Amino acid sequence: xxxxxxxxxxxxxxxxxxxxxxxxxxxxxxxxxxxxxxxxxxxxxxxxxxxxxxxxxxxxxxxxxxxxxxxxxxxxxxxxxxxxxxxxxxxxxxxxxxxxxxxxxxxxxxxxxxxxxxxxxxxxxxxxxxxxxxxxxxxxxxxxxxxxxxxxxxxxxxxxxxxxxxxxxxxxxxxxxxxxxxxxxxxxxxxxxxxxxxxxxxxxxxxxxxxxxxxxxxxxxxxxxxxxxxxxxxxxxxxxxxxxxxx
Amino acid sequence: xxxxxxxxxxxxxxxxxxxxxxxxxxxxxxxxxxxxxxxxxxxxxxxxxxxxxxxxxxxxxxxxxxxxxxxxxxxxxxxxxxxxxxxxxxxxxxxx
Numbered sequence: 120x121x122x123x124x125x126x127x128x129x130x131x132x133x134x135x136x137x138x139x140x141x142x143x144x145x146x147x148x149x150x151x152x153x154x155x156x157x158x159x160x161x162x163x164x165x166x167x168x169x170x171x172x173x174x175x176x177x178x179x180x181x182x183x184x185x186x187x188x189x190x191x192x193x194x195x196x197x198x199x200x201x202x203x204x205x206x207x208x209x210x211x212x213x214x215x216x217x218x219x220x221x222x223x224x225x226x227x228x229x230x231x232x233x234x235x236x237x238x239x240x241x242x243x244x245x246x247x248x249x250x251x252x253x254x255x256x257x258x259x260x261x262x263x264x265x266x267x268x269x270x271x272x273x274x275x276x277x278x279x280x281x282x283x284x285x286x287x288x289x290x291x292x293x294x295x296x297x298x299x300x301x302x303x304x305x306x307x308x309x310x311x312x313x314x315x316x317x318x319x320x321x322x323x324x325x326x327x328x329x330x331x332x333x334x335x336x337x338x339x340x341x342x343x344x345x346x347x348x349x350x351x352x353x354x355x356x357x358x359x360x361x362x363x364x365x366x
Numbered sequence: 367x368x369x370x371x372x373x374x375x376x377x378x379x380x381x382x383x384x385x386x387x388x389x390x391x392x393x394x395x396x397x398x399x400x401x402x403x404x405x406x407x408x409x410x411x412x413x414x415x416x417x418x419x420x421x422x423x424x425x426x427x428x429x430x431x432x433x434x435x436x437x438x439x440x441x442x443x444x445x446x447x448x449x450x451x452x453x454x455x456x457x458x459x460x461x462x
Binding site for chain 1 (some may be wrong): 370373374439454456
């Protein structure tokens with residue numbers, strides 16, 4: 120499991136093991152939910168690989184609750200009145216009660232917390248009803264990403280996984296990130312851009328030739344051109360980096 | 367020299383020390399995306415990467431081999447041995 124400044128990223132293996140079991144048994148997929156951890160409230164983003172068989176997706180948020188354990192395990196509960204079966208159905212479920220079998224140290228968002236209005240600057244997460252129409256979801260296998268509310272650009276850039284970072288940058292906005300870290304543009308080459316942040320760090324924004332996805336990569340050295348920075352990411356000098364074909 | 371996503375292929379004469387031939391034709395897979403860089407023919411070799419030399423893969427391919435990936439364009443490869451360099455950044459490799 121990856122512990123980040125944003126919260127917890129649950130890797131695909133654990134996610135599949137636990138959440139697929141839940142989906143299989145319940146035929147339910149939440150389209151929007153929050154969890155509370157010791158660090159506060161977190162948005163939960165569920166990435167699903169569109170190439171995998173879809174599951175029936177019906178959902179009643181008012182009756183569903185998701186809890187997340189400190190070590191990344193998940194617990195599911197619901198208010199009374201929900202007739203859905205559950206892999207943990209042996210428990211005693213009453214109003215706002217949650218039962219865990221072999222799940223430890225979990226924290227479930229309370230009814231009160233769940234009813235809090237979503238801030239204007241938070242993100243709309245109701246994509247399940249629309250289908251998987253955003254390209255950014257297709258690039259990720261199933262896993263959960265917990266994103267802190269009011270995420271700052273600097274926090275996004277501290278995410279080590281470039282693919283997750285790319286997704287977050289897209290969600291927040293590239294220009295917002297630049298503003299947050301007071302980025303200075305050193306060089307522009309097509310869609311690529313070499314940036315120096317107020318902290319002195321050098322980043323190069325690159326656009327993938329095939330997917331057009333844009334990544335911000337943290338580079339070392341005193342680069343003056345985007346190409347020099349990109350060459351460094353392959354351990355080469357600008358002069359030695361001469362690919363004849365890129366896809 | 368050619369590039370497919372976060373992999374750069376450079377023709378080379380010698381296999382790195384300690385390389386082990388793999389049974390799979392997957393050059394590199396991603397634990398996040400589940401998408402593989404894969405050769406259609408030939409062999410993949412790996413060795414432990416060391417800092418300053420992040421080439422931890424080699425491929426030895428016959429004529430007619432293609433480098434394929436679900437999202438990146440297919441690249442036809444000429445016969446030969448290639449060193450494969452993974453794209454990195456300060457924090458590590460770009461993909462994991």
